[in-house]
Amino acid sequence: MQIATHQQGPGDAFLSARGIHKRFGALVVLDNIDFSMGQSDAIGIVGPNGAGKTTLLSALAGAFAPNAGTITFDGRNVTALSAAERCRSGLVRTHQVPKPFSGMTTFENVFVAASHGDSVSRDEAYERVIDSLTLCGMLGVANRQADTLGLLDRKRLELARALATRPKLMLLDEIGGGLTDGEASELVATILELRRRGIGIVWIEHIVHILLQVAERLICMDAGRIIADGEPRAVMADAGVVKAYLGGTSA
Amino acid sequence: MTLASNGISIERWTRSSRLALGGVALALALFAIAPLTLGAGAIDRMTALFIYVILAAMWNALAGFGGLVSVGQQVFFGLGAYFTIRLADTGLNPFLALFAAAIITGAISLPLSFFMLRLKGGEFAIGMWVISALTHMLVNLDRLIQGETGTSLISLNVYDINTRRVVIYWLALASMAALLGILFALLRSRAGAAIQAIRDNEDAATSLGVRVVATKRLLFVLAAFGIAIAGALWLATATTFQPKTYFSVQWTAYMIFMVLIGGIGKFEGAILGAVLFFVIETFFGAMGVWYLIGLGATAVLFSLFLPQGLWGEIERRFDLRLLPVGYRVKLPGPPKIQWNQ
Numbered sequence A: 001m002q003i004a005t006h007q008q009g010p011g012d013a014f015l016s017a018r019g020i021h022k023r024f025g026a027l028v029v030l031d032n033i034d035f036s037m038g039q040s041d042a043i044g045i046v047g048p049n050g051a052g053k054t055t056l057l058s059a060l061a062g063a064f065a066p067n068a069g070t071i072t073f074d075g076r077n078v079t080a081l082s083a084a085e086r087c088r089s090g091l092v093r094t095h096q097v098p099k100p101f102s103g104m105t106t107f108e109n110v111f112v113a114a115s116h117g118d119s120v121s122r123d124e125a126y127e128r129v130i131d132s133l134t135l136c137g138m139l140g141v142a143n144r145q146a147d148t149l150g151l152l153d154r155k156r157l158e159l160a161r162a163l164a165t166r167p168k169l170m171l172l173d174e175i176g177g178g179l180t181d182g183e184a185s186e187l188v189a190t191i192l193e194l195r196r197r198g199i200g201i202v203w204i205e206h207i208v209h210i211l212l213q214v215a216e217r218l219i220c221m222d223a224g225r226i227i228a229d230g231e232p233r234a235v236m237a238d239a240g241v242v243k244a245y246l247g248g249t250s251a
Numbered sequence B: 001m002t003l004a005s006n007g008i009s010i011e012r013w014t015r016s017s018r019l020a021l022g023g024v025a026l027a028l029a030l031f032a033i034a035p036l037t038l039g040a041g042a043i044d045r046m047t048a049l050f051i052y053v054i055l056a057a058m059w060n061a062l063a064g065f066g067g068l069v070s071v072g073q074q075v076f077f078g079l080g081a082y083f084t085i086r087l088a089d090t091g092l093n094p095f096l097a098l099f100a101a102a103i104i105t106g107a108i109s110l111p112l113s114f115f116m117l118r119l120k121g122g123e124f125a126i127g128m129w130v131i132s133a134l135t136h137m138l139v140n141l142d143r144l145i146q147g148e149t150g151t152s153l154i155s156l157n158v159y160d161i162n163t164r165r166v167v168i169y170w171l172a173l174a175s176m177a178a179l180l181g182i183l184f185a186l187l188r189s190r191a192g193a194a195i196q197a198i199r200d201n202e203d204a205a206t207s208l209g210v211r212v213v214a215t216k217r218l219l220f221v222l223a224a225f226g227i228a229i230a231g232a233l234w235l236a237t238a239t240t241f242q243p244k245t246y247f248s249v250q251w252t253a254y255m256i257f258m259v260l261i262g263g264i265g266k267f268e269g270a271i272l273g274a275v276l277f278f279v280i281e282t283f284f285g286a287m288g289v290w291y292l293i294g295l296g297a298t299a300v301l302f303s304l305f306l307p308q309g310l311w312g313e314i315e316r317r318f319d320l321r322l323l324p325v326g327y328r329v330k331l332p333g334p335p336k337i338q339w340n341q
């Protein structure tokens, strides 16, 4: 159901997805998803395990082509573009299971992102890397080989790399799981800084109270569909959402 | 380089690496004048060493840095030699033919890459071997080659044997130096960082804006070109061309051996591996089958006990980086304590 009024007309949508279908074999994982957002929106996505949240993010970022549907970003139809080209046009994602370049140092990991997002001079790329590492609290481990990093730092590395591409819009997938309260508020501060820089945010997270400090709109997915979309507190109170969380899939 | 903002600097050369670069320059200069004092046999052996270094460096770049493990690289070795024969037969100067053949082989590897780079992991490795076997058969069909009987680079005979030997030595030396220089520059460039990123995680690289296929293609073509030069030079020293000796998987086995014992994914490792292989071959090469068994056993022992190779071990123990391709961040720490006041 549609709860609130955040839905934009297609004219001013910065990122939009229309009629997205995705199947893995016989399993329908995304079932006719419609979604759109403005340039500096901050949107949270919640939903039970297996709801299709990561799959939606991957479709938006271009990790694979959906079986049907259209994705537009920044005024362009990007449905046929590779993930690399979408990144270069300002749409970047992080991975739920971190994917570090394990044979390279933290600095080098971020340098890859900084020097391939668009054409920059080497010095500019260095500045970006240092800025990202500073913002994500990773300067101290800059020279560590990535395969020696713990899970927390690997998640930070996902964020730092994505940020170093100079994105207009970031798609974040469970970067806050397993954090202490202190770490969580650091993360929230970092994301709020990204927002201050004008970067749009789509953030999948199970820990709703962290999400609510950033998101001004919440989407709940279940069984490949968007079952609620709107003002965060209203979404959390929605009967369908409560049911999805309590009783598995709500068909 | 120091960043203006906060005193942080990015270090790409260390003092030891500057010294090493000087050492490399000196060694190359000494190699260049060495034929004045070396005997004929020694000159030929050194030529072989230079060719081994090229082979090891190319396979290391491909597999160690790019994650493209191939067991069919002998195809480019064979084609380098084959096109040299073909071009020399049309009347081209044989020394020019060596390099023209490498360029042709590199050019052929480009369309080949469109098919091969779609394959992943083991499929790519075996696929390259299949390509090599097919190419070997096609080359055998060429009348000029006379099947497995083979043929010779007869046009070299117009040169006096001693001149020829030294010219080939110098060409091998120059090719080795140039190819190592190109590889080093590539691996230190942004493309080099992308190459390693693709090796470690292709999905992540793509999602950060790296053009994966184009980057792999660059590496694939460069490796084909370099290995073709090695094949052409080998032909120049051996003069006879029998397809089965050039398209033999033995060449790739040697490349893998050199890279594994020297240190895979380390620029210095491949060079060290080639030198070790050269020494082993010099002392034990005449022992036939036992030599091959010894090589195999050495490779197994290294992969069990020194998986980073000899250079990896040296680098770890002494924190030594002679030819670094990476980046070090220097944070502005507190001023160093002066002990000798």
Ligand SMILES: Nc1ncnc2c1ncn2[C@@H]1O[C@H](COP(=O)(O)OP(=O)(O)OP(=O)(O)O)[C@@H](O)[C@H]1O
Residues within 6 Å of the ligand: A024, A027, A029, A047, A048, A049, A050, A051, A052, A053, A054, A055, A056, A096
């Ligand atoms: N590559 C794949 N092949 C087959 N099935 C897949 C694949 N990726 C995801 N799935 C399935 O699609 C469904 C949705 O997965 P997805 O990862 O999108 O869920 P999610 O909402 O992100 O869950 P979680 O909260 O656990 O991360 C699951 O049933 C999953 O098993």
Ligand SMILES: [Mg+2]
Residues within 6 Å of the ligand: A053, A054, A055, A096
């Ligand atoms: Mg998920």
